[in-house]
Amino acid sequence: MGVDLGDLLERENIEIKELSGSWIAVDAFNTLYQFLSIIRQKDGTPLKDGSGRTTSHLSGILYRMTNLLEAGAKVAFVFDGEPPRFKRGTLDQRAETRSRAQEMWERAREEGLDGFKYAQAATRLGDDMVADSKRLLEAMGIPVIQAPSEGEAQAAFMAIRGDVDLVASQDYDALLFGAPQVVRNMAVTGKRKLPGKNVYVDVQPEVIDLARELSRLGIDREQLVDIGILCGTDYNVGLRRVGPKTALKLIREHGTLERVLKARGETIEDAVEIRELFLHPPTDNDYEIEMKRPDADKVMAFLCDERDFSQERVEKAVKRLEEAVKVGQSTLDKWF
DNA sequence: CCAGGTCA
DNA sequence: TGACCTGGG
Structure with a gap:
């Protein structure tokens, strides 16, 4: 959702490699919703552990963040706090849309029809999923920042201060909050499923530069x-x-x-x-952004023992993560 | 979404 | 090596 400025703003396509050396403040809720809505089976069911807990967002975090860090970027996740009172209407409307989509999904399943789009529209980000996400990020050594209110506002504030270079979000709101640069489509594979059809298209990461757009628009x-x-x-x-x-x-x-x-x-x-x-907007200035060494045992114990991820796959990702952080922390890095 | 396999 | 497909949890 958010503000619809897509038709007004020009974006510059980039390669993920170009993010090397940059600090990126990730709009956590936006990104988690993205994972939860997209990482699903063909019938629309999200990935789940043996007890039925959704794990799509954890899969997304583990693999995408590993890839980004491996590409030389550094990331901090910024989580929403209390919504501004003006948001009540939007939040109520979203809840309404979700519950209607939930009904449509159930009906589609009963009738054996394709309900993927309803499943996506019914995507809910529960407190348990937020808690699991923070737990995984912390185990991976990725800074978790709690915004007092809107995460995009806090992320933009951090970018304005120069503590990060870019804000990652699919929405344009961060630009209104003053983020100098917003990166969208921050995926690695560049493949995106088209809404509706079972067709994949190439989607490149893109950057919107606030100062450049303001000057262009006058x-x-x-x-x-x-x-x-x-x-x-x-x-x-x-x-x-x-x-x-x-x-x-x-x-x-x-x-x-x-x-x-x-x-x-x-x-x-x-x-x-x-x-x-x-x-x-309400923002905090007492945050800390520093990549920590990933705690391999914690990541493995959480994902494999508690959430039924494959030992082999997680181990491979954690190895890559450890290597990426090691390289990133080396000051020699910038000479190569 | 991503990983990891297959196949030309 | 890259386009394509399946399964992941």
Whole structure:
């Protein structure tokens, strides 16, 4: 979800190798949802351990993060805290959509039909899954940061301060929170399943550079936030029949959100407070980002003994992880 | 999504 | 070596 600015922003395709040496703040909830919705069997069932606990997100974390670290990147996971009060409507609506999708999935299964897309739409990220994710990340030596409110805001804050180079998220919200660079499609294989059909296409990682986009569009960050609010964010419904293109035109014409609304004789509830939230969101500055040596025994014990992962596969991944972190910590690394 | 096998 | 497929938990 999030703000729909895809049509407005130009992205630059990159190779995963180009992330070598960069610190990446990962929007944890966004990434975990991605794993949970995609890592499924053909009938839509997620991966589960012997007791029926979902493990798709753990598989995603283990293999993707190992690959990223092996490519020379460094990552920190940033988890959401308390949602802003303006998000209530969106959260309720998502819960409603999920439960409807759950019903559709069950019906599809009863009738022996393909219910994959319903299963995806029914994806839930439970507290247990969040706890399991943090446990795995910590065992892998990857920093876990708890945001006071929105994870994307905290990640953007860390990027603005220069503690990380990029924010990883499929959403564009981090740009409104001021992230200088956002990386999307941060997968390694470059294959993505098309929604609906059982067809795979090449999808490359891509970077959006905030300063470059603002300059190209001839607006400032506050105006980009205004554009987002005009076409709708997680915190407000946008104006009717106003998408990113129209919103840009309106802001170019009138300059500010207030003037656009006045000129059109329309209102957006809490618009000014929502802009303030994007410009000055709750963040913490007492985080620590430092890769620790992975605890191989902990990773193995958790994934293999408790979550029924294959000993052989996890061992292989952990070996690669240990090697990657060793190389990453060596100061000689940058000379090669 | 990713790993790991197959096959040309 | 790379396109393709299956199973992972």
